[in-house]
Amino acid sequence: MKIRKAVFPVAGLGTRFLPATKAMPKELLPIIDKPIIQYAVEEAIAAGITELVFVTGRTKRAIEDHFDANPELERALRDKGKNDVAEMVRKIVPEGITCIFLRQPEALGLGHAVLCAESVVGREPFAVLLADDVMRGDLPTAALVAEYAKAPGTILSVMEVAPQDAQNYGIVRPGPNGEVAGLVEKPKPGREPSCLASIGRYVLEPEIFDILRAQPPGHGGEIQLADAINSRATAGNVRAVTLTGQRYDCGSKLGYLEAIVDFALQHDEFGDPFAKLIARKAPCSGAEGKA
Ligand code: UTP
Numbered sequence: 001m002k003i004r005k006a007v008f009p010v011a012g013l014g015t016r017f018l019p020a021t022k023a024m025p026k027e028l029l030p031i032i033d034k035p036i037i038q039y040a041v042e043e044a045i046a047a048g049i050t051e052l053v054f055v056t057g058r059t060k061r062a063i064e065d066h067f068d069a070n071p072e073l074e075r076a077l078r079d080k081g082k083n084d085v086a087e088m089v090r091k092i093v094p095e096g097i098t099c100i101f102l103r104q105p106e107a108l109g110l111g112h113a114v115l116c117a118e119s120v121v122g123r124e125p126f127a128v129l130l131a132d133d134v135m136r137g138d139l140p141t142a143a144l145v146a147e148y149a150k151a152p153g154t155i156l157s158v159m160e161v162a163p164q165d166a167q168n169y170g171i172v173r174p175g176p177n178g179e180v181a182g183l184v185e186k187p188k189p190g191r192e193p194s195c196l197a198s199i200g201r202y203v204l205e206p207e208i209f210d211i212l213r214a215q216p217p218g219h220g221g222e223i224q225l226a227d228a229i230n231s232r233a234t235a236g237n238v239r240a241v242t243l244t245g246q247r248y249d250c251g252s253k254l255g256y257l258e259a260i261v262d263f264a265l266q267h268d269e270f271g272d273p274f275a276k277l278i279a280r281k282a283p284c285s286g287a288e289g290k291a
Contacts, residue, residue, distance in 0.1 A: 006044040009113035011057030011104035047141040109222025130200025137245030153237040157201035169197035170226035185226040
């Protein structure tokens with residue numbers, strides 16, 4: 001079965017970015033001029049997905065506005081002769097793509113947010129993309145969809161992390177024949193079953209909803225998606241695809257800053273001047289940097 005739908009859980013509280021996220025969704029934080037959620041949406045569309053399901057919450061209405069048409073703005077831009085900008089705004093959601101918005105009444109965890117999408121997803125496989133993980137280069141959702149097309153199953157996007165960082169991730173317990181035998185959410189230092197971390201891209205099967213519905217809160221008192229995937233793995237057929245592109249953890253301030261710097265350095269218009277600016281400010285540039 002083809003993957004047609006993607007779920008974007010965007011109902012989290014975004015506490016690491018307060019006060020910016022008190023009234024504004026974390027998912028609309030920009031990298032230069034594009035909100036991080038738009039990168040994830042473009043990745044899903046590039047993977048052939050046509051139905052975008054956003055699980056939102058309070059203070060997240062601006063996400064709905066961002067993906068809604070804005071004829072007044074387009075008209076104003078065209079009146080000023082800015083046709084290319086008007087076109088760019090119009091194409092934020094290309095033709096043939098449907099957006100659906102649901103509410104998670106309370107931020108009870110990522111697993112709970114995914115469960116909130118059940119009525120719209122129905123009994124078909126679907127992708128999940130976390131906007132916090134901004135990707136560059138080879139995009140993982142297309143790779144997950146391609147892996148699912150080879151044989152159905154739960155497909156995780158994974159990347160290698162240093163052992164001391166494993167405690168910040170859902171870590172894969174490797175099984176036979178390259179399968180995933182389990183997923184351990186934020187293992188205690190020294191107890192990590194591998195150095196393969198699950199990142200914010202998944203292809204899931206509808207059976208995950210049955211597991212999530214019955215699942216008690218896990219780490220941090222939240223309904224964890226990792227716990228549900230772990231249960232699914234005990235029944236077999238959970239596989240992992242290793243990320244080949246670059247991933248930025250934009251849920252953390254340092255990861256977000258790194259993304260901004262990298263995207264700016266590669267920017268067509270001001271990559272070069274920005275590189276010069278950075279070089280001037282870098283402490284390793286010696287006396288000039290300290291001046
Ligand atoms: P995070 O835990 O990274 O996001 O969840 P958060 O809770 O918003 O951020 P902090 O830790 O307080 O700074 C990963 C993704 O899951 C969504 C978030 O919006 C984010 O995109 N999420 C999390 C939900 O949709 N609902 C939840 O109850 C929890």
